[in-house]
Amino acid sequence: MQAKNSNLIFNKDFSQLNTLLEENYSDSIKFILVDQNTHDHCILTLDQIGVSQLEDAEILLVPDGEGSKSPEIAISLWQALMSHNADRHAVLINLGGGMVTDLGGFIASTYKRGIDFINIPTSLLAMVDASIGGKTGINLDGVKNQVGTFNDPVATFLNTDFLQTLPQREFMSGWAEVYKHALIDNVSLFEEIQKIESPSKEVITTDLLKRIIAVKQQVVQSDPFEKGERQILNLGHTIGHAVETAVLGSDHELLHGEAVAAGIVIENFIAEEKNLLDNNIRKNIQEKLKSWYPDVFKLEFRGEALTEIALADKKNTNQNIRCSLLEEPGKVKWGIEVNSEDIESAIKQWNAI
Template identity: 40%
Template sequence: MESIKSHSYEVHLEELAEAALRQHIAKSNYSKVFVLVDENTKKKCLPIFKEKLGERADVILEIQSGENHKNIATCSKVWELLSHHNGDRKSLLLNLGGGVLTDLGGFVASTFKRGIDFINIPTTLLSMVDASIGGKTGVDLGSLKNQIGVINQPQMVLVFPEFLKTLETRQLKSGYSEMLKHGLIMDADYWKGLKEKNEFTDALCIKKSIAIKNDVVIQDPTELGLRKILNFGHTLGHAIESYCLENPERETLLHGEAIAIGMILESYLSHELKGLSKLSVQEVKETFLKHFGRVSFDTADIKAILKLLKYDKKNSHGDVNFVLLQEIGTALTDIKVPHDLFNKAFAYYAE
């Protein structure tokens, strides 16, 4: 399957990924090759990956999985391990894991010795189609999502769909949520076809989602304009994800689950402010509720979630900026939302 070219790197899929990895390591004369894993990818993915890598897995570094470990403390642990094992500026870090690990691993590599090479090998659907693509790296600040980080591109991204066999359905659906987002913001036909699929993990669907995100990133690598559309559903979705993360009495939501809620809410706002049709809003709502079900929020929950909007990374000059849909396949950026519409959006979600 043909690779996808970005400005400074390529995304290789399936058999081309293995060949590209071996060729890159053979020609690059790295002093050491580190592989970053968590307890899940160490057990389920590392044995498979070692066969593809050959002999150059010099040191395995392990962190704990989960969003609650995506923080500076974990970074410090990895920086110390890199130093302990004599990592230098000619070292390579291979990030073998989901979105938490590739975000954190990319940030660690970008800052260790003022920057070493890294390669992302995503093992979850979410990471394959979204998190590992585009060069965004970083960690959370407490429960606040992705507040600390840099944009720095990997040497390459290697996608092996066989890793998806190690995942439970809930994790696969989390990635499916981001794939549906790609259709909503850029490609109405992709949305239409994808939302009817029962099997969405085939390589062609994965490649299509990667291509959509990559095309946006190529046009706007540092998120000055167009790239903001990738945040559709994320303004309220991230606030919901953070709220559930910091409240132990609530079930923690996976990223795609929170963003699915965010996309329903922000579709409603799109109807109220930018003319998205009622039929389209209902289509979005029915599609996501079919796959994710409904989460209950009372008045106190909603108030607390809305307070978290002030930390959104798209904010400017004290304003909360939203990405909304004009129609399915067309997104608009930097939209201000009157506060009274938020409660109406949550009421629509709860209906």
């Protein structure tokens, strides 16, 4: 697959960012949204490579962590824009991981009925997933992404150099989404990724990044508002999200991608049980993920608890539990109803690995 969306810019020196700002926003007030880590590690990188158009940009700093995707922080950011007299020509640059791109995209989409924004993802997860596809949002009362918009940035700048300062555990969290995209795409990308023994930042070349992103883009273009086919991107996520919630606040809290890795394996048990997925392929995926995420595989879960969480999740949308299940690399079936017995039997198999 090839990326089609021309607003993705793969450029290490950011000269095109400078040109874009010069040509379209030279008289606009410019803002850069960062969290503490991207403030400390990534603004410097922009500075070093001389984006002169951003020299006078106002910095909007929020605490790092999912907690900043909140109504309180959103209000404080709208107020900050107002206090700087930002008008509709203002532009917001989101420099950070998925938290920053989700939050900033939402702020920009709603302030004065929408100002332009530009994404510069700095985590692997944001590069391959969060900053792609036009979903923005914040959490409400503990429910993720409850308030948000579908809205595209003016441009997304992708530069793998930012990964150098990303902690390895965060890198591996994004890697699970890389793997998911490879599973969705086709056998050849899957086999290529499957051969990698230990994923490292060096593996993420611009070329590989382009191919991984193209998988999501292609799906999103066919169903931008998630009416149907886009749900294939939820592979590993129905159970993954339940796993993430189940361990929240415990000593074994998982990052999103780590929970997705478990989710893929557990959902694959369900897929095999439903005669969708071949036993050998399932085992190969399981062994690969186990070698990459050994600590995740040490965790045991309770099927009942995960079913409850998955059901509570669905209460918000009045639906039964539905999963996107793998048939083979390159082929995912979405909207498959899954019941508590399916989940409990899959969890038993997971606990026995």
